[in-house]
Amino acid sequence: MLTVENLEKRFVSHVLDGKQIVGFSPISFTVPNGTAMGLSGPSGYGKSSVLKCIYRTYLASSGRITYDSEAFGRIHLTELPENQILALRRREMGYVTQFLSVLPRVPVLDVVAEPLVHAGVDRSEARRAAGALLQRLRIDARLHDTYPATFSGGEKQRVNLARAVIRPPRLLLLDEPTASLDAAAMRVVLELLVEMKQKGTTMIAIFHDRSIMDRLMDDIYNMPEKETHS
Amino acid sequence: MTPGLPSEATPPVADWRDAMPSNRHRYSYAFLDEGAKREIRRKMLKAVAIPGCQVGFGSREMPIARGWGTGGLQLTLALIGPDDVLKVIDQGADDSVNAVNIKKFVQRVTDVPLTTDTAAATLIQTRHRIPESPLGPHQLLVFQVPIPEPLRLVEPSERKTRRMHAEADYSRMWLYLYEDIVKFNEITVGARYPVIVNRRYLMDPSPIPRWDVPKLNRGEALFLFCAGREKRIYAVPPHTEVTPLSFEDFAFRVEDFHGRRCERCGAGHSFLDEVVDDESGRRTYSCSDTAFCDQRSRQNRQGSR
Amino acid sequence: MKPILRVRELTKRYGPGCPDCFDLTGAGQGTNQCPRCKSILACRQVSFDLFPNEVLGVVGESGSGKSTVVRLLHFDFEPTAGRFYLDLKAGQQSGSALAIDPDQDLFALSAFHRRRIRNERMGIVYQNARMGLHLKVSAGGNIAERLLMAGWRHVGRMQSRAAQLLEQTEVPVRRMNEPPRNFSGGMQQRVQIAKALSTQPAVLLLDEVTTGLDVSVQARVLDLIRSLQQELGVATIVVSHDLGVIRLLTSRTIVMRHGCIVEAGLSDQILEDPQHPYTQLLVNSVL
Numbered sequence: 001m002l003t004v005e006n007l008e009k010r011f012v013s014h015v016l017d018g019k020q021i022v023g024f025s026p027i028s029f030t031v032p033n034g035t036a037m038g039l040s041g042p043s044g045y046g047k048s049s050v051l052k053c054i055y056r057t058y059l060a061s062s063g064r065i066t067y068d069s070e071a072f073g074r075i076h077l078t079e080l081p082e083n084q085i086l087a088l089r090r091r092e093m094g095y096v097t098q099f100l101s102v103l104p105r106v107p108v109l110d111v112v113a114e115p116l117v118h119a120g121v122d123r124s125e126a127r128r129a130a131g132a133l134l135q136r137l138r139i140d141a142r143l144h145d146t147y148p149a150t151f152s153g154g155e156k157q158r159v160n161l162a163r164a165v166i167r168p169p170r171l172l173l174l175d176e177p178t179a180s181l182d183a184a185a186m187r188v189v190l191e192l193l194v195e196m197k198q199k200g201t202t203m204i205a206i207f208h209d210r211s212i213m214d215r216l217m218d219d220i221y222n223m224p225e226k227e228t229h230s
Numbered sequence: 231m232t233p234g235l236p237s238e239a240t241p242p243v244a245d246w247r248d249a250m251p252s253n254r255h256r257y258s259y260a261f262l263d264e265g266a267k268r269e270i271r272r273k274m275l276k277a278v279a280i281p282g283c284q285v286g287f288g289s290r291e292m293p294i295a296r297g298w299g300t301g302g303l304q305l306t307l308a309l310i311g312p313d314d315v316l317k318v319i320d321q322g323a324d325d326s327v328n329a330v331n332i333k334k335f336v337q338r339v340t341d342v343p344l345t346t347d348t349a350a351a352t353l354i355q356t357r358h359r360i361p362e363s364p365l366g367p368h369q370l371l372v373f374q375v376p377i378p379e380p381l382r383l384v385e386p387s388e389r390k391t392r393r394m395h396a397e398a399d400y401s402r403m404w405l406y407l408y409e410d411i412v413k414f415n416e417i418t419v420g421a422r423y424p425v426i427v428n429r430r431y432l433m434d435p436s437p438i439p440r441w442d443v444p445k446l447n448r449g450e451a452l453f454l455f456c457a458g459r460e461k462r463i464y465a466v467p468p469h470t471e472v473t474p475l476s477f478e479d480f481a482f483r484v485e486d487f488h489g490r491r492c493e494r495c496g497a498g499h500s501f502l503d504e505v506v507d508d509e510s511g512r513r514t515y516s517c518s519d520t521a522f523c524d525q526r527s528r529q530n531r532q533g534s535r
Numbered sequence: 536m537k538p539i540l541r542v543r544e545l546t547k548r549y550g551p552g553c554p555d556c557f558d559l560t561g562a563g564q565g566t567n568q569c570p571r572c573k574s575i576l577a578c579r580q581v582s583f584d585l586f587p588n589e590v591l592g593v594v595g596e597s598g599s600g601k602s603t604v605v606r607l608l609h610f611d612f613e614p615t616a617g618r619f620y621l622d623l624k625a626g627q628q629s630g631s632a633l634a635i636d637p638d639q640d641l642f643a644l645s646a647f648h649r650r651r652i653r654n655e656r657m658g659i660v661y662q663n664a665r666m667g668l669h670l671k672v673s674a675g676g677n678i679a680e681r682l683l684m685a686g687w688r689h690v691g692r693m694q695s696r697a698a699q700l701l702e703q704t705e706v707p708v709r710r711m712n713e714p715p716r717n718f719s720g721g722m723q724q725r726v727q728i729a730k731a732l733s734t735q736p737a738v739l740l741l742d743e744v745t746t747g748l749d750v751s752v753q754a755r756v757l758d759l760i761r762s763l764q765q766e767l768g769v770a771t772i773v774v775s776h777d778l779g780v781i782r783l784l785t786s787r788t789i790v791m792r793h794g795c796i797v798e799a800g801l802s803d804q805i806l807e808d809p810q811h812p813y814t815q816l817l818v819n820s821v822l
Contacts, residue, residue, distance in 0.1 A: 015819050059804060082800060083536055084536075393646075
């Protein structure tokens with residue numbers, strides 16, 4: 001489903017007189033359809049950068065990412081026109097970070113319901129589904145009409161996750177979505193992710209918690225050490 | 231005796247008025263020189279060819295002041311011939327000072343017969359009215375125009391109004407009327423009601439009352455407009471569509487006299503002037519078009535006799 | 536997916552121009568003024584596409600030519616060179632009956648045609664309400680002007696449409712008959728937005744809409760724009776020097792400097808992994 005070949009990311013900082021900073025050293029791996037791949041390695045090895053390259057938030061410096069998309073067939077994510085990337089993001093690619101990056105001043109119910117509304121689901125229907133999902137993620141119904149900016153770190157993370165999974169994407173990128181969750185919440189999240197995987201969502205994920213990695217992942221890719229030359 | 235002039239050039243005269251006829255021969259027929267007349271006629275042809283479009287022309291100095299009908303006078307003089315019969319009205323009246331002076335002047339430089347009878351005239355110069363009796367195909371109506379640009383009301387820049395005309399962009403005028411309705415629940419424009427000519431140009435019909443605006447539409451006579459100070463000529467040829475701006479839910483309406491009639495001739499279907507009696511303070515109404523009123527009064531007298 | 540709007544090699548030059556203008560100006564030369572003939576190249580050979588439903592950001596410092604680009608697209612003045620196409624079948628059909636050939640360069644059309652296209656198919660909101668509104672004409676009248684231009688001739692219907700639009704843009708409808716000069720800056724922008732949307736445009740141009748407003752007002756105007764955009768799906772170009780506005784509203788961004796496009800990409804990529812030195816400087820300068 002997704003093949004990464006010799007993917008490499010270097011940042012060139014012109015602000016610092018063209019200094020090169022290595023994001024991660026060349027990596028290659030394949031994620032078969034419907035499986036979950038975990039990225040592992042010490043912090044600073046560029047795990048998050050890999051996900052961002054796949055999501056096109058970062059431009060890869062070299063190498064390529066082949067993805068079998070539903071919309072456009074087999075494509076190279078590093079070269080795909082931007083509007084097609086946007087279409088993929090809307091329709092089949094999800095990305096959950098440890099930080100909530102949703103729009104300010106939108107009630108949490110609408111934040112979560114939005115992907116469904118985009119897909120053409122009736123707004124009240126979508127809000128109902130979002131409410132149910134948030135309930136399941138143990139976010140109190142009283143909070144559903146408030147702005148997520150006021151939420152705690154753990155609550156934000158669950159909102160973020162809910163937004164990504166309410167309409168299960170074909171490919172889900174997870175960047176430590178459970179970092180600040182308590183054990184109970186973590187169990188619910190894990191349950192959700194297992195369900196999604198059973199429904200056929202392919203995942204590439206970073207978890208600090210080894211137990212989640214073991215329960216959810218089919219394969220684990222160990223990030224290579226950074227080359228230190230520049 | 232004026233110094234510097236040979237004494238035989240100015241023979242002594244008993245009365246200065248005697249000198250006038252001989253001086254008259256120094257002028258061309260109809261006062262304007264032939265070149266000026268040719269230019270004005272050419273511009274009139276252009277104006278007729280593009281109904282409602284303002285055509286610039288070289289407005290001449292006239293022996294009356296700007297703003298007293300120099301535009302209309304120049305058209306009259308360029309148009310008039312020995313076979314014409316002239317009528318001049320000022321707000322409907324044949325005998326106002328302005329009308330009489332213009333009439334006298336034109337007659338002095340052309341010797342054409344004058345009339346007050348609308349039907350008998352071939353050339354009518356008018357200020358701010360169209361005669362009540364219908365005009366025929368043999369007649370020309372020349373309007374004196376103070377401000378030829380209808381868009382001046384909403385746009386002070388000549389450059390911009392010209393572009394608006396070129397692009398037929400009259401939304402600002404429409405907006406003015408819209409705002410009028412929003413504020414007063416009716417269109418308050420009294421005179422100078424903007425009209426669209428031949429479905430193309432927005433035109434200022436000169437300050438005629440709304441009452442007269444429908445007479446411009448598909449008329450038999452040729453309507454010519456001229457602003458002397460602003461140096462513009464425009465025209466509405468016979469049988470040309472002239473539509474006042476109006477909304478679907480706020481139709482154009484002429485003045486309503488609430489069933490009042492002319493005190494003098496009893497007419498209930500002519501444009502009435504309000505007359506306030508200084509002593510009693512009583513308000514009476516009489517026809518604005520004096521020739522129309524006179525004719526009806528005569529008919530009434532004959533009828534009653 | 537076909538773009539709804541295509542711009543090709545759009546150039547606006549103020550001044551006589553000389554053969555060396557293009558070599559001596561631009562982002563690489565660090566100026567937009569030709570040192571030889573002193574002409575200013577406000578924007579030069581700018582090309583981009585806008586897709587249906589999309590919000591495209593144009594970011595850059597003042598003088599970078601970003602406003603010039605949208606105003607040229609709004610036919611506010613004539614370009615020196617360039618082509619501009621609208622393919623409205625690619626987007627949503629609006630209420631207008633005006634058809635546009637997708638292969639017709641709109642800059643080549645008559646002023647009359649361009650005015651109709653601008654009025655019926657495009658909407659613009661300026662930084663300064665004075666440019667987009669008649670400040671002495673009532674708010675409802677300002678909206679009606681666009682409807683009048685599109686051929687509406689029913690006062691009652693125009694008034695109800697204006698009221699509906701003002702409600703949509705959160706302007707109190709009871710103030711409809713007041714002139715915008717009585718309004719606050721934020722409310723003037725709302726009236727501008729209502730006016731821009733009155734003829735259901737296919738393309739919406741926002742030129743520094745929130746610049747100069749109080750921060751809290753800015754946020755409300757931006758929220759309004761975002762929710763309207765989502766609701767109506769109108770393809771939008773957002774010009775701003777504020778990366779916060781870009782982050783909030785856009786999915787793709789063009790970075791301009793000295794009249795040139797120096798970088799274009801997904802908005803999150805521009806903000807998180809800027810490539811061009813200028814973009815990096817811009818991103819690093821955020822407070």
